[in-house]
Every structure is written in structure tokens, then in C-alpha cells.
Amino acid sequence: MAVSKSQQKSSTRKIVKGSGAQQVYSTLxxxxxxxxxxxxxxxxxNQLADRFKLSRSPVREALIRLSGDGLVIGTSNRASQVAPLDISQFPKYIETLDVAQxxxxxxxxxxxxxxDIERIKETQLAYEQSVGPKNYLAMSETNKAYHMAIAAASKxxxxxxxxxxxxxxxxRMLHLHFEYIMESPEAxxxxxxxxxxxxxxxAKDxxxxxxxxxxxxxxxxxxFLRFLQQGFMSGFSVTPK
Known part of the structure; x- marks a missing residue:
């Protein structure tokens, strides 16, 4: 069936819009x-639309995705905000992470x-190859991929x-954790x-x-507690359980 020019233009607009939202999402x-x-x-x-030279629609789409990731929250006046990093809840976070892990x-x-084994080993190697000073984002991303490979094997x-x-x-805490480890002579x-x-x-053990x-x-x-105790994030008090 022939595709009209209007349909082609509509398809092109959707691709551009999608790629724009992906660009905003990835960058933010x-x-x-x-x-x-x-x-x-x-x-x-509006500021983000100006920055990326896009309309507000792909910006809003990217913010919705970031909200789904838990990285952005909405406020009472319908604005968006980078999610707070509530270090005071770190002990509770660790308790939950420990059970899940x-x-x-x-x-x-x-x-x-x-x-599953092949994927776990591949992601483990990718993490090991990413380890290096100033490469903390790659380290945290490959670390997550490794753990998610294990999660996939849980079925x-x-x-x-x-x-x-x-x-x-x-x-974000892991990023700070890697920075502390790689740049501290004590870690x-x-x-x-x-x-x-x-x-x-x-080994199925x-x-x-x-x-x-x-x-x-x-x-x-x-x-991470040693990182906090050295005053890198003053104003928070965290003690292990």
C-alpha cells in the first residue's frame, strides 16, 4: 500500500521527537x-527546551522517564526536581538492598x-574492564548490568x-562510593x-x-559510611545497624 506524503512527514516527526526525548533523557x-x-x-x-533546542514535549517525555527511574520527582507547583539524596535513610536502604540481593x-x-552464566560472566568482565580513575559512571553502569544479569537468572x-x-x-551513592575508593589512599x-x-x-551453591x-x-x-565519616557530605549523620 502506498504511503502518502503526509504520512511520511508524520513518521519523520515521530522519529525526530523520539530521538530528541532520548537525547534529553540520556544527558540528564x-x-x-x-x-x-x-x-x-x-x-x-522551558529552560531545558532552550538548552536542547527542542519543544517542551520531548523534554516532558524525558522527565517522565527519569521520574520512572526514581531520579526526578514532581513538586506541588507541577515543576520537576532532581530527586533528593536522603542519606539519613541509608541504613534502611541497605537493609532492603541486603534482603533483595x-x-x-x-x-x-x-x-x-x-x-545466564554466560551473561553473568560477560557483565562481570565488562565491569572489571571499566574500573579506573574518573571512570565512575561507567563503573556504576557496568556494575548495575552485572547485578541485573544475576537478577535475570533468578527467573x-x-x-x-x-x-x-x-x-x-x-x-548516585555508588558513584560517590567508587570515587572515594579510587581516589582515597585509605580505601x-x-x-x-x-x-x-x-x-x-x-556451582549452584x-x-x-x-x-x-x-x-x-x-x-x-x-x-560508604567511611566516606560519610570523612566529611564528604557534611550535615548527615548515618550509623550502621
Whole structure:
């Protein structure tokens, strides 16, 4: 069936609109995760439209996607704001992350198949290759991909979706955590943390997988608390449970 010129133009407009929204989304997401846009920053649709030389529609679409990621919130006057980073809730966040991470690894060790193992190993290698000074966004992104590969192996879409939202919420803290580890002479990055989880999942050792996941969460907690105690984010008081 022939396509009219008006239909072709409409199709072109949709592609341009979609690519514009993706550009805004990708740029703002990177700036939020790296804290270039600090928590609490207001995001004005008109200013963003001027910045990206787009209409407000793709900007609004990008902000809706970022809201779905938990990185942007709406305010009472219908404005958008970078989601606050509430460090005071860190102990509660860690409690929840620990439970989810342990369950994900338990199920993955029980239910994983050869394709899952291949994906887990690929993402583990990608993370290891990303490790380096000033490469913190790539480190946090590849770290998330590794953990989501494990989540996929758990074969539980409800748990996987919940786990993804936890990882999204914690990604800015992870960025700060990596910066602290890579730039502090007192801290070091143990490259075997992921290896223990991978080995246990490959071996179908359910208890070892859960223990490795718990130890991984605990190490992140302890490092981040040391980061806070050194005054990098003054004004917050966080104590481990």
C-alpha cells in the first residue's frame, strides 16, 4: 500500500521527537548520576527546551522517564526536581538492598542456565574492564548490568523489577562510593567481590551465593559510611545497624 506524503512527514516527526526525548533523557540521566546536577536541583521545562533546542514535549517525555527511574520527582507547583539524596535513610536502604540481593543470588544459584552464566560472566568482565580513575559512571553502569544479569537468572520478574529500582535509587551513592575508593589512599577496590558471587552461582551453591551477596552489601555499606565519616557530605549523620 502506498504511503502518502503526509504520512511520511508524520513518521519523520515521530522519529525526530523520539530521538530528541532520548537525547534529553540520556544527558540528564548522566548529569544526575554523576551529581553534575545536584540532588534537589529544579528542572525547568522551558529552560531545558532552550538548552536542547527542542519543544517542551520531548523534554516532558524525558522527565517522565527519569521520574520512572526514581531520579526526578514532581513538586506541588507541577515543576520537576532532581530527586533528593536522603542519606539519613541509608541504613534502611541497605537493609532492603541486603534482603533483595541475597534472595536474587539464592534464586540465581538455584535456577540459572548456561545462557545466564554466560551473561553473568560477560557483565562481570565488562565491569572489571571499566574500573579506573574518573571512570565512575561507567563503573556504576557496568556494575548495575552485572547485578541485573544475576537478577535475570533468578527467573522472578517481580523480584527483578524491585531489585532494579533499588539499584537505580542507589546509583548516585555508588558513584560517590567508587570515587572515594579510587581516589582515597585509605580505601581499595576488591575485584573478587563479584567473583565470589559468580563462582557460587555457577556451582549452584545456594548458601554460598547468599553469603557472598550479603558480604558484598555489607562491604558497600561500610565503605560508604567511611566516606560519610570523612566529611564528604557534611550535615548527615548515618550509623550502621
Amino acid at each position: 540521566r548522566r548529569e544526575i548520576l554523576t551529581l553534575e546536577l545536584p540532588p534537589g536541583s529544579f528542572l525547568d521545562e 541475597r534472595m536474587v543470588c539464592r534464586l540465581a544459584a538455584q535456577l540459572r542456565n548456561d545462557t 522472578n520478574p517481580y523480584l527483578t523489577d524491585f531489585y532494579r529500582r533499588l539499584l537505580d535509587e542507589g546509583q 581499595s577496590l576488591n575485584q573478587n567481590e563479584h567473583g565470589r558471587m559468580t563462582d557460587a552461582i555457577v 545456594i548458601e554460598a551465593a547468599e553469603q557472598a551477596a550479603h558480604d558484598h552489601t555489607t562491604l558497600f555499606r561500610d565503605r
